[in-house]
Amino acid sequence: MDWKKLTIEDKETIDNFTKGKFSTCDYNFTNLFLWSQGEDLHYKIEKDVLIIQGTFVKDEYCFMPIPKDENAIGAMKEVIKELLQKNKKIVLVPEEWKEKLEDTFILEERRDSYDYVYSIESLAYLKGRKYAKKKNRVHNFMKSYNYTYEAVTPENVEEVINFQTNWCHDKECEIVPVLRNENMGILNLLHNFNTLGIKGGILRVDGKIVAYTLGEAISDEYVVIHIEKGLNGYTGSYQMINMAFLEKEFTDHKYVNREDDFGDEGLREAKESYHPLELLKKYEITGIK
Known part of the structure; x- marks a missing residue:
């Protein structure tokens, strides 16, 4: 063909x-x-x-x-x-x-x-001393903001599309090739949310979306997180959406693949700070x- x-x-x-x-x-x-x-x-x-x-x-x-x-x-x-x-x-x-x-x-x-793989139980509940800083950020977020969590649905997906569009504008995605390409793809995912059969989570503060995430199960044991975006100025929002999404949607699975770091040192440091169980090598x- x-x-x-x-x-x-x-x-x-x-x-x-x-x-x-x-x-x-x-x-x-x-x-x-x-x-x-x-x-x-x-x-x-x-x-x-x-x-x-x-x-x-x-x-x-x-x-x-x-x-x-x-x-x-x-x-x-x-x-x-x-x-x-x-x-x-x-x-x-x-x-x-x-x-x-x-x-x-x-x-x-x-x-x-390399992909970063974690225990879902560890990330959904942040148990143990090694997650103390993450848990403190979550607790501070919960105390500081009037927040709610909800799943992405056909009824609210348009709000997520608007959030992503504004997020990309603020980050000047159009002048960064990987962000520009990613943004095109995210909008495609959101416009085809039902067809793809993926799941999503939304974090709101006072009714306003401050973070969202998209992921899905890829086997009986593994989940993959495709996208996670949040607004600056809401300390702990990334830790909160990460924790809440896994706890609400995927505790019947064992492992979460949070994908690679693109060679970005800041992203690598952030992914390593969650203590991966293993790195999936690629060649x-x-x-x-």
Whole structure:
């Protein structure tokens, strides 16, 4: 087949290759759809292998090709060889796939793309001394503000869209490529909230939205948090929305993947401060052995 632009109509097709097969965040359809417009994601299927490519600031890349099942792994390796021979960049290879590919290909770690995984019980209740600072921020928020928490629904999603639009304007997203691309994707997610089957949480102070988050279960054990945004000036709002969302929506799951840090030192420090259980390593395929 020819390359096809990835759209919301492709959810079932992509899910057939990816759903429930990855603990990393990248191959979940919602995550792909999030970046599909800003990074111009296209896909095609050859010999039961899904190939996805995108472009970030003129830098073209391919996701790891995904076989439909074990029988297509041989075809997957042939596709990888063809892509490398065309000098294509192949990224976001999870640890479990490295073990299946390293006899044939050269793989290099990419620390900036590691996913951070946490205990949901720990983050939903902030138990123990190591979370004392986080818990203090939550308590101070609860004492300082007349707040409410609610789930995102078809009735209030338009408010979240307006909040995100204003948040992006304040952050001058249009001049920062990753924020511009992310904002396009967030608005796409919110406009297709029901179709995607994701969950969301809203934190209000005196009726005004001050933070929101979007996430979903990607397996029986794992949840992924796609988006978390808050206003400056409401100290503790990020800690509060993080805690409340997991407690209200996902305590029947064990682990939460809060995605990568993009190599941003401030974001890395923030993610490490929540004491991850593990980092999910990812690799780039750089050559053939």
